[in-house]
Amino acid sequence: MYRKTNEHTEIKDYSRIFEYDHITLIDIDNILFFDPPLDSILKIDSRKLVSKLDSLVLSNLLKREEVQKIYCNNCLSTDIRKEFLCPRCxxxxxxxxxxxxxxxxxxxxxxxxxxxxxxxxxxxxxxxxxxxxxxxxxxxxxKCIDCSKIFEEPIINYKCNSCGNNLGESPKKIKIIKYIRSL
Ligand SMILES: [Zn+2]
Ligand SMILES: [Zn+2]
Ligand SMILES: [Zn+2]
Known part of the structure; x- marks a missing residue:
């Protein structure tokens, strides 16, 4: 009896996904955030929801768009600039x-x-x-203005424009995935 109710809820869950024109999934270092917070609305595990959404993409009921952006691990800003640094100074x-x-x-x-x-x-x-x-x-x-060194390969560094944090040569990326209703 319990099992039947559960199945019924699951079917209902699927249909609720289509109440939204688009669902945004933000993946910060493998921590998932949904906007709207569908995982808590449907009371479903976030990973499970992702695989459901992906299966709906495969059946062409949703479209999936993904962008990756470098983000600051200190203030979460995505306003990041790329710098070329002198290898000496x-x-x-x-x-x-x-x-x-x-x-x-x-x-x-x-x-x-x-x-x-x-x-x-x-x-x-x-x-x-x-x-x-x-x-x-x-x-x-x-050429470095400060120490006059001439070099071929600068050191790459990413810096946060909001808080000034140095993110190094290969900073982490935030993934923003949009699931858009096809119809
Ligand atoms: Zn220098
Ligand atoms: Zn000369
Ligand atoms: Zn920052």
Whole structure:
């Protein structure tokens, strides 16, 4: 008798899902939040609800859209910026430019050679004439404004714009899944 009631409730549960145009599932580090809070409305385990929703996607009754966003593990903000850091002094004041070596031994960014409307060595003050003759173009690299280091690979760091927390090179992502009613 009890079992029958339970089955009946389950069938009713399914239909309640379709009372909503869309259901949002937020997955933060494997902790699931539903909006509307369908798991508590239906009194069902959140993982079980996910598999039900996914099965409804397979039967084309719901559409599933997923976006992943980096989030701050301190304040939960998703307002995150990517920084390029100097591998020597960890400064974020770095810029990308073409690196040129002059025959006098000076090595620097193209910007440093720019003089009025031509290129001139900032060390020996001679004008740059022929590539591979009096100067060599080394390629595009990064230069640190703070310690002058020239490097190819910056350190990647993610930083929270809301609280300033450093999230490192591979921060955690929040998953936002939308289940949208097909009809
Ligand atoms: Zn020079
Ligand atoms: Zn530096
Ligand atoms: Zn934060």
């Amino acid at each position: 960890k400064s974020s004041r770095v810029y990308k430019d073409i690196i040129i070596i002059h025959m006098c031994g000076y090595r620097g960014t193209r910007k440093a050679y720019q003089y009025i409307n031509y290129l001139r060595c900032p060390k020996c003050k001679k004008e740059l004439r022929r590539e591979n003759d009096d100067y060599v173009v080394e390629g595009v690299k990064y």
